Amino acid sequence: MRxxxxxxxxxxxxxxxxxxxEPWGRTPANTTIERHTVYTFRARWLDSWRxxxxxxxxxxxxxxxxxxxxGMCSGLLDALNLSGKLDLVLCGICDDAPLDSYTTERSGHVLHPIGMSTALGQVICILDEQRAAQRDAHGCSRATRRPSQGPSPTPPPVLGDGILRNGPDGLTAPGHETL
Ligand SMILES: Cc1cc2nc3c(=O)[nH]c(=O)nc-3n(C[C@H](O)[C@H](O)[C@H](O)COP(=O)(O)OP(=O)(O)OC[C@H]3O[C@@H](n4cnc5c(N)ncnc54)[C@H](O)[C@@H]3O)c2cc1C
Known part of the structure; x- marks a missing residue:
């Protein structure tokens, strides 16, 4: 972190x-650096993916x-979502309408890891030494030792609206594909 x-x-x-x-014992004697770079990370997404x-x-x-x-895991889920739809379209099983739901399904889902990774960064990137010590004493370390005293787990990510029908709880209703 800069x-x-x-x-x-x-x-x-x-x-x-x-x-x-060096603090991790990695030196030119035991390690080869293939690439190094400074990059700026962001939390952002498109409104329309098609x-x-x-x-x-x-x-x-x-x-x-x-x-x-x-990041890459989310990209793999995009590919999974798209490949199923493209297969249906390219095999002539349906028109290209399912491709429109790619945006709503995936963008709804990807907001979860974006929010989670942003929140984690706010905990990990604390620069103030006193606040970092408080975090370590009362936050991460204690939660690791006693998970029941840690923050509540975030709700599981769900697909946004699309070709699968959701139940009243917002989760995909099993056995109710509407395609
Ligand atoms: C430090 C770091 C750690 C990470 N750790 C993880 C991790 O542990 N787990 C995880 O899931 N994700 C991780 N990620 C995120 C992951 O690396 C990215 O989300 C993933 O690589 C994105 O894949 P992509 O194919 O969408 O894009 P990219 O990997 O960026 O691929 C795009 C490709 O397109 C090429 N390209 C660009 N412009 C053009 C053009 N005009 N014509 C032709 N080709 C072009 C580029 O050269 C590149 O090869 C990490 C990222 C960073 C930076």
Whole structure:
């Protein structure tokens, strides 16, 4: 994480990469750095993931901070959603209407990891030492030792409206595909 007194040019050098790895025992003697870069993470997503014959997926459709390790996973879910629909359309089983629900289903779902990774970043990236010590004493460490004292789990992500019918609880109702 870039601290207020650091600039990108200073950070984006091989020497800095080795300095950051050194506390973990990684040195040129036991490690090869294939690539290093400074990047800015964002939490953002498109309103519409379909523009006619163009379908956007992965980081082109949504980006999130890396803290929950869900960026690529979300892109894979986009591909899964799209591939099933494209198969139906390209096999002539239906017209291209299901492709419209790609946006609503996936964007509703991806808001969950975007929110979770943003919230995690707000906990992990605390710069103030006193607040970080409080976090460690009363937050993460205690929650790790005693999960019952940690924050409540967030609700599970659900698909947004689309070709599957939802039950009253908002979850996909089993056995009620409407296609
Ligand atoms: C530090 C870090 C850690 C991460 N850790 C995780 C993790 O643990 N788990 C996880 O799920 N995700 C993780 N991610 C996120 C994950 O890397 C991305 O979400 C994923 O790589 C996005 O895949 P993509 O195919 O959508 O886009 P990209 O991987 O960006 O691929 C796009 C490709 O398109 C090419 N391209 C761009 N413009 C053009 C053009 N005009 N013509 C032709 N080609 C073009 C690019 O060169 C690139 O190869 C992490 C990301 C970072 C930065």
């Amino acid at each position: 601290l207020p007194h650091e600039n990108v040019d200073q950070l984006n050098t091989l020497d800095t990469a080795w300095n950051l790895l 523009h006619g014959r163009v379908l956007l997926a992965g980081d082109a459709a949504h980006q999130m901070p890396p803290f929950a390790a869900q």
